[in-house]
Amino acid sequence: MSARRAQELETRSWKLDTEGSILEVQHWRSDSGIQHSVSNVNQALQQAIARLDTVTSTPRLEAEVLLGYVLHVSRTALLTHPEYALTSNQISDYQNLIRSRASGYPLPYLTGYSEFYGLTFDVTPEVLIPRPETETLVDLALARQPATVVDVGTGSGCIAVSLAFHLPEATVTAIEISPAALAVAQRNAERHGVTGRVRLMVGDVLNPRPSQVDLIVSNPPYIPTDKCASLPASVRDFEPRLALDGGAEGLEVIQQLLAQAPAVLRPGGGLLVEIGADQGETVSHLARTLFPQATVRVHPDLAGRDRVLEVRT
Numbered sequence: 402m403s404a405r406r407a408q409e410l411e412t413r414s415w416k417l418d419t420e421g422s423i424l425e426v427q428h429w430r431s432d433s434g435i436q437h438s439v440s441n442v443n444q445a446l447q448q449a450i451a452r453l454d455t456v457t458s459t460p461r462l463e464a465e466v467l468l469g470y471v472l473h474v475s476r477t478a479l480l481t482h483p484e485y486a487l488t489s490n491q492i493s494d495y496q497n498l499i500r501s502r503a504s505g506y507p508l509p510y511l512t513g514y515s516e517f518y519g520l521t522f523d524v525t526p527e528v529l530i531p532r533p534e535t536e537t538l539v540d541l542a543l544a545r546q547p548a549t550v551v552d553v554g555t556g557s558g559c560i561a562v563s564l565a566f567h568l569p570e571a572t573v574t575a576i577e578i579s580p581a582a583l584a585v586a587q588r589n590a591e592r593h594g595v596t597g598r599v600r601l602m603v604g605d606v607l608n609p610r611p612s613q614v615d616l617i618v619s620n621p622p623y624i625p626t627d628k629c630a631s632l633p634a635s636v637r638d639f640e641p642r643l644a645l646d647g648g649a650e651g652l653e654v655i656q657q658l659l660a661q662a663p664a665v666l667r668p669g670g671g672l673l674v675e676i677g678a679d680q681g682e683t684v685s686h687l688a689r690t691l692f693p694q695a696t697v698r699v700h701p702d703l704a705g706r707d708r709v710l711e712v713r714t
Protein backbone atom coordinates (compact mmCIF):
# COMPACT_ATOMS: atom_id res chain seq x y z
CA MET A 402 0.00 0.00 0.00
CA SER A 403 1.31 3.44 -0.86
CA ALA A 404 2.09 5.84 1.95
CA ARG A 405 -0.56 8.14 0.59
CA ARG A 406 -3.26 5.46 0.67
CA ALA A 407 -2.32 4.55 4.25
CA GLN A 408 -2.58 8.16 5.29
CA GLU A 409 -5.97 8.51 3.59
CA LEU A 410 -7.33 5.50 5.43
CA GLU A 411 -5.98 6.67 8.75
CA THR A 412 -7.55 10.07 8.20
CA ARG A 413 -10.86 8.50 7.33
CA SER A 414 -10.71 6.33 10.38
CA TRP A 415 -10.01 9.30 12.61
CA LYS A 416 -12.91 11.29 11.11
CA LEU A 417 -15.33 8.47 11.66
CA ASP A 418 -14.29 8.21 15.28
CA THR A 419 -14.77 11.88 16.03
CA GLU A 420 -18.16 11.81 14.36
CA GLY A 421 -19.00 9.19 16.87
CA SER A 422 -19.08 6.08 14.74
CA ILE A 423 -18.84 3.20 17.11
CA LEU A 424 -17.14 0.72 14.86
CA GLU A 425 -14.56 0.74 12.15
CA VAL A 426 -14.96 -2.20 9.81
CA GLN A 427 -11.38 -2.28 8.74
CA HIS A 428 -8.28 -0.88 10.19
CA TRP A 429 -5.08 -0.43 8.21
CA ARG A 430 -1.75 -0.60 9.79
CA SER A 431 0.32 1.94 7.94
CA ASP A 432 3.63 0.52 9.16
CA SER A 433 3.27 -2.89 7.53
CA GLY A 434 0.33 -2.37 5.24
CA ILE A 435 -1.49 -5.36 6.74
CA GLN A 436 -5.26 -5.19 6.87
CA HIS A 437 -6.91 -6.27 10.13
CA SER A 438 -10.53 -6.76 10.95
CA VAL A 439 -11.09 -5.19 14.36
CA SER A 440 -14.78 -5.82 14.77
CA ASN A 441 -15.42 -8.64 17.11
CA VAL A 442 -18.13 -8.84 19.76
CA ASN A 443 -15.95 -7.47 22.53
CA GLN A 444 -14.72 -4.47 20.55
CA ALA A 445 -18.19 -3.69 19.29
CA LEU A 446 -19.52 -3.74 22.83
CA GLN A 447 -16.75 -1.60 24.27
CA GLN A 448 -17.26 1.13 21.71
CA ALA A 449 -21.05 1.00 22.04
CA ILE A 450 -20.87 1.23 25.84
CA ALA A 451 -18.76 4.37 25.58
CA ARG A 452 -21.29 5.81 23.14
CA LEU A 453 -24.34 5.09 25.33
CA ASP A 454 -22.78 6.34 28.53
CA THR A 455 -24.42 9.77 28.29
CA VAL A 456 -27.99 8.59 27.58
CA THR A 457 -28.47 5.76 30.05
CA SER A 458 -27.37 4.58 33.48
CA THR A 459 -27.14 1.03 32.09
CA PRO A 460 -24.94 1.39 28.98
CA ARG A 461 -23.42 -2.10 29.18
CA LEU A 462 -26.75 -3.84 29.54
CA GLU A 463 -28.26 -1.89 26.64
CA ALA A 464 -25.21 -2.38 24.39
CA GLU A 465 -25.46 -6.14 25.05
CA VAL A 466 -29.22 -6.28 24.49
CA LEU A 467 -28.86 -4.50 21.14
CA LEU A 468 -25.96 -6.65 19.95
CA GLY A 469 -27.84 -9.78 20.99
CA TYR A 470 -30.80 -8.45 19.00
CA VAL A 471 -28.68 -7.92 15.85
CA LEU A 472 -27.00 -11.32 16.10
CA HIS A 473 -30.16 -13.19 17.26
CA VAL A 474 -28.31 -14.58 20.25
CA SER A 475 -28.65 -14.26 24.00
CA ARG A 476 -26.54 -11.87 26.08
CA THR A 477 -24.90 -14.93 27.64
CA ALA A 478 -23.78 -16.11 24.19
CA LEU A 479 -22.16 -12.73 23.58
CA LEU A 480 -20.26 -12.86 26.83
CA THR A 481 -18.98 -16.37 26.19
CA HIS A 482 -17.85 -15.50 22.63
CA PRO A 483 -16.20 -12.08 22.88
CA GLU A 484 -13.93 -12.96 19.94
CA TYR A 485 -16.78 -13.69 17.50
CA ALA A 486 -16.17 -11.68 14.30
CA LEU A 487 -19.04 -9.57 12.99
CA THR A 488 -19.96 -9.26 9.32
CA SER A 489 -20.12 -5.82 7.78
CA ASN A 490 -23.94 -6.01 7.68
CA GLN A 491 -24.08 -6.85 11.36
CA ILE A 492 -21.72 -3.99 12.09
CA SER A 493 -23.78 -1.46 10.18
CA ASP A 494 -27.06 -2.71 11.70
CA TYR A 495 -25.55 -2.42 15.17
CA GLN A 496 -24.08 0.97 14.38
CA ASN A 497 -27.50 2.27 13.31
CA LEU A 498 -29.18 0.99 16.46
CA ILE A 499 -26.52 2.46 18.73
CA ARG A 500 -26.77 5.79 16.92
CA SER A 501 -30.57 5.86 17.45
CA ARG A 502 -30.26 4.90 21.09
CA ALA A 503 -27.54 7.52 21.63
CA SER A 504 -29.99 10.12 20.29
CA GLY A 505 -32.41 9.17 23.09
CA TYR A 506 -34.70 6.81 21.16
CA PRO A 507 -36.03 4.30 23.74
CA LEU A 508 -34.50 0.82 23.76
CA PRO A 509 -37.85 -1.06 23.72
CA TYR A 510 -38.88 0.70 20.49
CA LEU A 511 -35.61 -0.50 18.90
CA THR A 512 -35.99 -4.13 19.94
CA GLY A 513 -39.80 -4.11 19.72
CA TYR A 514 -40.37 -5.60 23.16
CA SER A 515 -40.46 -4.80 26.85
CA GLU A 516 -40.82 -6.85 30.03
CA PHE A 517 -43.76 -6.24 32.36
CA TYR A 518 -44.95 -8.32 35.30
CA GLY A 519 -42.72 -11.21 34.20
CA LEU A 520 -44.12 -11.30 30.67
CA THR A 521 -42.71 -10.03 27.37
CA PHE A 522 -44.83 -7.46 25.54
CA ASP A 523 -44.62 -6.20 21.96
CA VAL A 524 -44.21 -2.44 21.92
CA THR A 525 -44.17 0.09 19.09
CA PRO A 526 -43.95 3.89 19.17
CA GLU A 527 -47.79 3.90 19.12
CA VAL A 528 -47.88 2.69 22.73
CA LEU A 529 -46.48 3.80 26.06
CA ILE A 530 -43.58 1.62 27.22
CA PRO A 531 -44.84 -0.34 30.27
CA ARG A 532 -43.37 1.00 33.53
CA PRO A 533 -42.41 -0.88 36.70
CA GLU A 534 -44.61 1.48 38.80
CA THR A 535 -47.64 0.07 36.97
CA GLU A 536 -46.84 -3.39 38.36
CA THR A 537 -48.06 -2.10 41.75
CA LEU A 538 -51.49 -1.62 40.20
CA VAL A 539 -51.43 -5.18 38.83
CA ASP A 540 -50.47 -6.55 42.28
CA LEU A 541 -53.44 -4.75 43.85
CA ALA A 542 -55.81 -5.90 41.11
CA LEU A 543 -54.74 -9.56 41.40
CA ALA A 544 -55.21 -9.45 45.17
CA ARG A 545 -58.89 -8.65 44.60
CA GLN A 546 -59.43 -11.74 42.39
CA PRO A 547 -62.02 -10.06 40.14
CA ALA A 548 -64.03 -12.19 37.70
CA THR A 549 -64.63 -9.27 35.35
CA VAL A 550 -62.38 -6.32 34.65
CA VAL A 551 -62.32 -3.25 32.40
CA ASP A 552 -58.91 -1.71 31.56
CA VAL A 553 -59.27 1.88 30.38
CA GLY A 554 -56.55 3.15 28.02
CA THR A 555 -55.01 -0.26 27.55
CA GLY A 556 -52.16 0.87 25.27
CA SER A 557 -49.85 -2.14 24.81
CA GLY A 558 -52.38 -4.15 26.81
CA CYS A 559 -49.80 -4.80 29.52
CA ILE A 560 -52.31 -4.48 32.40
CA ALA A 561 -55.21 -6.27 30.69
CA VAL A 562 -53.08 -9.15 29.42
CA SER A 563 -51.17 -9.60 32.71
CA LEU A 564 -54.49 -9.79 34.58
CA ALA A 565 -56.01 -12.26 32.11
CA PHE A 566 -52.82 -14.33 32.22
CA HIS A 567 -52.74 -14.55 36.02
CA LEU A 568 -56.50 -14.86 36.54
CA PRO A 569 -57.44 -17.82 34.34
CA GLU A 570 -61.15 -17.49 35.14
CA ALA A 571 -61.40 -13.75 34.50
CA THR A 572 -62.62 -11.87 31.46
CA VAL A 573 -61.13 -8.47 30.67
CA THR A 574 -62.45 -5.70 28.44
CA ALA A 575 -59.61 -3.50 27.20
CA ILE A 576 -60.60 -0.06 25.94
CA GLU A 577 -58.27 2.19 23.95
CA ILE A 578 -58.83 5.35 21.91
CA SER A 579 -55.98 4.67 19.46
CA PRO A 580 -56.70 1.86 16.97
CA ALA A 581 -52.94 1.58 16.29
CA ALA A 582 -52.30 0.94 19.99
CA LEU A 583 -55.18 -1.53 20.14
CA ALA A 584 -53.52 -3.55 17.36
CA VAL A 585 -50.46 -3.89 19.60
CA ALA A 586 -52.66 -4.98 22.53
CA GLN A 587 -54.22 -7.59 20.21
CA ARG A 588 -50.76 -9.00 19.39
CA ASN A 589 -49.94 -9.14 23.10
CA ALA A 590 -53.17 -10.97 23.91
CA GLU A 591 -52.25 -13.50 21.18
CA ARG A 592 -48.66 -13.78 22.41
CA HIS A 593 -49.87 -14.80 25.86
CA GLY A 594 -52.78 -16.98 24.77
CA VAL A 595 -55.56 -14.88 26.30
CA THR A 596 -57.50 -13.67 23.21
CA GLY A 597 -60.53 -15.70 24.29
CA ARG A 598 -60.83 -13.70 27.53
CA VAL A 599 -59.58 -10.24 26.52
CA ARG A 600 -62.11 -8.23 24.55
CA LEU A 601 -60.58 -5.23 22.78
CA MET A 602 -62.69 -2.14 22.09
CA VAL A 603 -61.96 1.23 20.53
CA GLY A 604 -63.42 3.78 22.92
CA ASP A 605 -62.92 7.00 24.85
CA VAL A 606 -62.64 6.32 28.59
CA LEU A 607 -65.88 4.33 29.28
CA ASN A 608 -67.66 5.25 26.02
CA PRO A 609 -69.11 3.12 24.54
CA ARG A 610 -70.12 1.81 27.91
CA PRO A 611 -69.01 -1.79 28.60
CA SER A 612 -71.10 -4.24 30.65
CA GLN A 613 -70.81 -4.01 34.42
CA VAL A 614 -67.67 -5.39 36.04
CA ASP A 615 -66.11 -6.14 39.43
CA LEU A 616 -63.08 -3.97 38.82
CA ILE A 617 -62.06 -1.01 36.67
CA VAL A 618 -58.30 -0.54 36.23
CA SER A 619 -56.50 2.23 34.39
CA ASN A 620 -53.13 3.84 33.88
CA PRO A 621 -54.50 7.04 32.34
CA PRO A 622 -52.47 9.97 31.00
CA TYR A 623 -51.82 12.05 34.13
CA ILE A 624 -48.98 14.46 33.34
CA PRO A 625 -50.11 18.13 33.41
CA THR A 626 -49.75 19.60 29.89
CA ASP A 627 -47.21 22.22 30.92
CA LYS A 628 -45.02 19.58 32.58
CA CYS A 629 -44.81 17.50 29.38
CA ALA A 630 -42.04 19.77 28.09
CA SER A 631 -39.83 18.96 31.10
CA LEU A 632 -40.18 15.16 30.85
CA PRO A 633 -36.95 13.28 30.06
CA ALA A 634 -36.19 13.73 26.35
CA SER A 635 -36.55 10.01 25.61
CA VAL A 636 -40.14 10.14 26.93
CA ARG A 637 -41.08 13.61 25.67
CA ASP A 638 -39.73 13.17 22.16
CA PHE A 639 -40.65 9.56 21.41
CA GLU A 640 -43.51 8.21 23.54
CA PRO A 641 -47.12 8.94 22.49
CA ARG A 642 -48.30 12.31 23.86
CA LEU A 643 -51.84 10.93 24.02
CA ALA A 644 -50.69 8.39 26.61
CA LEU A 645 -49.02 11.02 28.82
CA ASP A 646 -50.79 14.38 28.64
CA GLY A 647 -53.64 14.55 31.16
CA GLY A 648 -54.70 18.14 30.40
CA ALA A 649 -54.13 21.33 32.40
CA GLU A 650 -53.90 19.70 35.87
CA GLY A 651 -53.15 16.22 34.61
CA LEU A 652 -56.54 15.09 35.94
CA GLU A 653 -58.83 15.34 32.92
CA VAL A 654 -59.03 11.63 32.11
CA ILE A 655 -59.05 10.60 35.80
CA GLN A 656 -62.03 12.92 36.37
CA GLN A 657 -63.91 11.48 33.39
CA LEU A 658 -63.14 7.97 34.54
CA LEU A 659 -64.37 8.58 38.10
CA ALA A 660 -67.52 10.27 36.80
CA GLN A 661 -68.34 7.46 34.37
CA ALA A 662 -67.33 4.56 36.63
CA PRO A 663 -70.52 4.18 38.76
CA ALA A 664 -72.54 3.07 35.73
CA VAL A 665 -69.99 0.34 34.96
CA LEU A 666 -69.32 -0.99 38.48
CA ARG A 667 -71.26 -3.86 39.99
CA PRO A 668 -72.39 -3.29 43.59
CA GLY A 669 -69.30 -3.92 45.72
CA GLY A 670 -67.04 -3.28 42.74
CA GLY A 671 -63.88 -1.21 42.80
CA LEU A 672 -61.48 0.97 40.93
CA LEU A 673 -57.68 1.04 40.73
CA VAL A 674 -56.18 4.02 38.93
CA GLU A 675 -52.54 4.94 38.51
CA ILE A 676 -51.79 8.55 39.45
CA GLY A 677 -48.88 10.97 39.58
CA ALA A 678 -46.79 10.98 42.76
CA ASP A 679 -48.12 14.43 43.76
CA GLN A 680 -51.78 13.77 42.92
CA GLY A 681 -52.71 11.54 45.88
CA GLU A 682 -54.50 14.19 47.90
CA THR A 683 -56.39 15.76 44.99
CA VAL A 684 -57.64 12.46 43.57
CA SER A 685 -58.65 11.07 46.99
CA HIS A 686 -60.71 14.20 47.54
CA LEU A 687 -62.28 13.86 44.11
CA ALA A 688 -63.05 10.16 44.70
CA ARG A 689 -64.62 10.86 48.13
CA THR A 690 -66.86 13.50 46.59
CA LEU A 691 -67.99 11.20 43.76
CA PHE A 692 -68.22 8.01 45.88
CA PRO A 693 -69.32 9.24 49.32
CA GLN A 694 -70.08 5.67 50.53
CA ALA A 695 -66.86 4.12 49.32
CA THR A 696 -63.51 3.37 50.95
CA VAL A 697 -60.83 5.46 49.29
CA ARG A 698 -57.09 4.80 49.64
CA VAL A 699 -53.88 5.79 47.93
CA HIS A 700 -51.18 3.10 47.66
CA PRO A 701 -47.47 3.80 47.23
CA ASP A 702 -45.25 2.28 44.54
CA LEU A 703 -42.03 0.42 45.38
CA ALA A 704 -40.21 3.74 45.62
CA GLY A 705 -42.68 4.84 48.33
CA ARG A 706 -44.41 7.50 46.21
CA ASP A 707 -48.19 7.83 45.89
CA ARG A 708 -49.07 5.79 42.81
CA VAL A 709 -52.44 4.01 42.84
CA LEU A 710 -55.87 5.32 43.83
CA GLU A 711 -58.17 2.59 45.13
CA VAL A 712 -61.93 3.00 45.47
CA ARG A 713 -64.01 0.20 47.01
CA THR A 714 -67.74 0.73 46.70
Ligand code: GLN
Nearest residue numbers: 529555556620621622644
Ligand atom coordinates in the same frame (compact mmCIF):
# COMPACT_ATOMS: atom_id res chain seq x y z
N1 GLN B 1 -52.19 0.67 30.07
C1 GLN B 1 -50.94 0.95 29.42
C2 GLN B 1 -49.83 0.99 30.43
O1 GLN B 1 -50.09 0.99 31.60
C3 GLN B 1 -51.01 2.26 28.66
C4 GLN B 1 -51.20 3.44 29.55
C5 GLN B 1 -51.33 4.71 28.76
O2 GLN B 1 -51.25 4.71 27.53
N2 GLN B 1 -51.49 5.82 29.46
O3 GLN B 1 -48.68 1.01 30.08
